[in-house]
Amino acid sequence: MLRHIVLGAFWAALVIITLELCARLDDSLTQGAPFFGPWDISVIYEHDALGQKGKPGARFGKWKMNSLGFRGPDLTPGSVRILVIGSSETFGQYESEDMEWPRQLERLLNHATGSSGTLYEVVNTALAGETLPASLRRLQERIALTNPSAAIIYPSLVHYLWVPYLPEHPTPPPKRFWTWRIQGRVESLLKRTLPLWLQTRIREWQTERAARQFSQLLDDVPPELCVRFRRDLEKMLETLKAHGIQPLLVTHANRFGGSVRAEERDSLLAWRKFYPMLTTDGLLNSERTLNRIMREVAAEQRIPLVDAAQKMPAGPEFFADFVHFTDKGSSRFAALVADALKPCLNGRQIRCPARPGG
């Protein structure tokens, strides 16, 4: 019996090691990855005292960072720059290469104004998982690096629910000496092949397990966090204005729109897995509350607002998952933002007409 167990373990180990070696060879041949060392999305990030930032010149799959550590091409001297602040929805997750909405917005603006070359350059400073406070910490640095004329703020709202749990001074993640490259492949294979009902059950179980660390689940954003969110947003706008940068706020859109259809419940559960402190209703309530705050701030400060939460069509055609766009979704989103920006473009100047006070 013991012999069989040992033999079985040996064969299993041999299979796993071979698969891992294949994965490493595959990465080396197809992406120029190092055979040893880590090779996942983390290779395009680095960390400093302010937290996570893009690693200049890094590349992983379709994600390429420029020499400043932002997604997209290197900056063109003499262009009029529009800074984009956001999270994974802006950084680009499921879209094809060059189809993330900031790239599409750049094309739309230059096309609309008949600019030859790249007069308007959209600088995508967003990073996956970046919260509003993290963007705020990096804002001065990004302004100094890019010298923008305008800034579009599209924060991933429910990320803000994590803010109270994050350390005050960001610490880099522990250095990993070994990661199984086959692991990520197996996970995505399971996502592709397992029946949806089973994936949903697994997610429910994972969410319930993660939710145990929170004494009480939230049905909405707590009032003190709303205050903090508003303060952070105002501070960001204040900083931009102080540098003469025209801000533009964009409310957060999701796959579900106003209400969740029965066939979208699985997607909602998949989203909730990332926010176990919230109930399922709490997720959508938080989104509504924080969007409302964005609208209020925009009205108070008379700055233009794109109400993407209202205007973006819902459904899988436009959203690959709960909040990340498909190619079509990012096109629609870019068009919405472009429509709001066009009246503000005046040659090398970007100035939006002041909104009536709210």
Add this chain to the structure above:
Amino acid sequence: MLFNSLEFVIFLPVVLLVYYQLPHKWQNRFLLVASCVFYAAWDWRFLFPLLASTSIDYWCAKRMEALGVAGAPREKRRPYVVLSVVTNLSLLGFFKYFNFFYENFQALAAGLGFHPRLTTLEIVLPIGISFYTFQALSYTIDVYRGHFHPTNSFFDFLLAVLYFPHLVAGPIQRAASLIPQVMKPRQVTREQIIEGIHLIAWGYFKKVFIADNVSPVADRMFNLVSPDGWQTMIAVYAFAVQIYCDFSGYTDIARGSAKLMGFEFVLNFNLPYLATNPSDFWKRWHISLSSWLRDYLYIPLGGNRGSRMATYRNLMLTMVIGGFWHGAAWNFLLWGFYHGLLLVVHRLLEPAWRIFDWPGVWGRRISFLLRMILFFQLTCYGWLLFRARSFTQIFGMTASLFRPWQVDWTLAQQLLPYALPLIVVQVFQYLTGKLHFLDWPHLPAEVRVVVYSVFLYCVLFRGGMPQSFIYFQF
């Protein structure tokens, strides 16, 4: 339930697990139920034409056997074989060819100025009907010829027809080979398990890694409105790789799955692209169909026993019908005609071919290589006829071969990473004479595990977009 689906990946181990626990009698019953589940997973209604044809075939065979035992002459048995043939061909004709004849009749009538008002039928082609009707026909014809005694158990016969590994795309099993295996208790040997695993692993590799990755290249090139010669060449090479890996991959999985249950299926592919002439090709490609056509069509037509012209006629007729068996479309008829023509021309020019019989070991090798390369080009041209969707496309792509080519190596680069493993393995198989290329007496088991793990990686993580098997449509 496709072989390359998650359902089958779960289905097969579950079937094997239960199968190994059962005694022979229950094994057969269980396999019958499993096969019904497998088939009904597409559409349970497909079971009805299959049950109807098997019931009639079983009854006809029983009647012929009874008449044979009673000493009745062959003529007395003929009505039963005719009934079986008519039933099977009617089923096939109705489900597969009705719309083809209907549409062509309409087009012809319209051409002659008539506009008949006929009712159209929306016919769903039952999966595998071309395969199981041919298999059932072999049963009744063999019984009629006295080559085989029918089984007394309807369920054994039904299992032979319905047995899931070969049900939907062959290999077309002869009743004389399969029914005795159904009836006798089966012992699964260690060799069968090793061979079965090998066939399944290699079959999945061919289908999922090679065929499914090459398929988009072929599709893209065949969808071009006006391809140049280079693009046409890449298109047909890609399709040649795709169709071989798709179909032989399916067959290998079928044969491997059967072996794991102690069944032996006939070899269906034997390095077909290494054939040096059309006759050799049909001894290597879809062997179960070509041998069926030979035994039940070509030889009854007279084979090569008559005059030279009669032999050519029989060859042409057999190949055209073989082509039409693949699908109800003109291009399949043309493909069959083309292969018939190749066979006839090969026979005509046989003496001339002898100038390539060069002496010496190297002379023979170079001669083989030249013939093989030449015949591969002819086979590939046949695939153009097979894959094209219209005569206009056939003419356009053929004409492009004679116009200036714009060589684009990036197209070749899309094909080579997938074609190369196939070429390497096939050359190795040819040189060693072993189709089971890991079958070496002193090869450590660890090497096999490593090779299969590499296949597993390619299948799971580097496979193309899942595609249905090409031969399922036939």
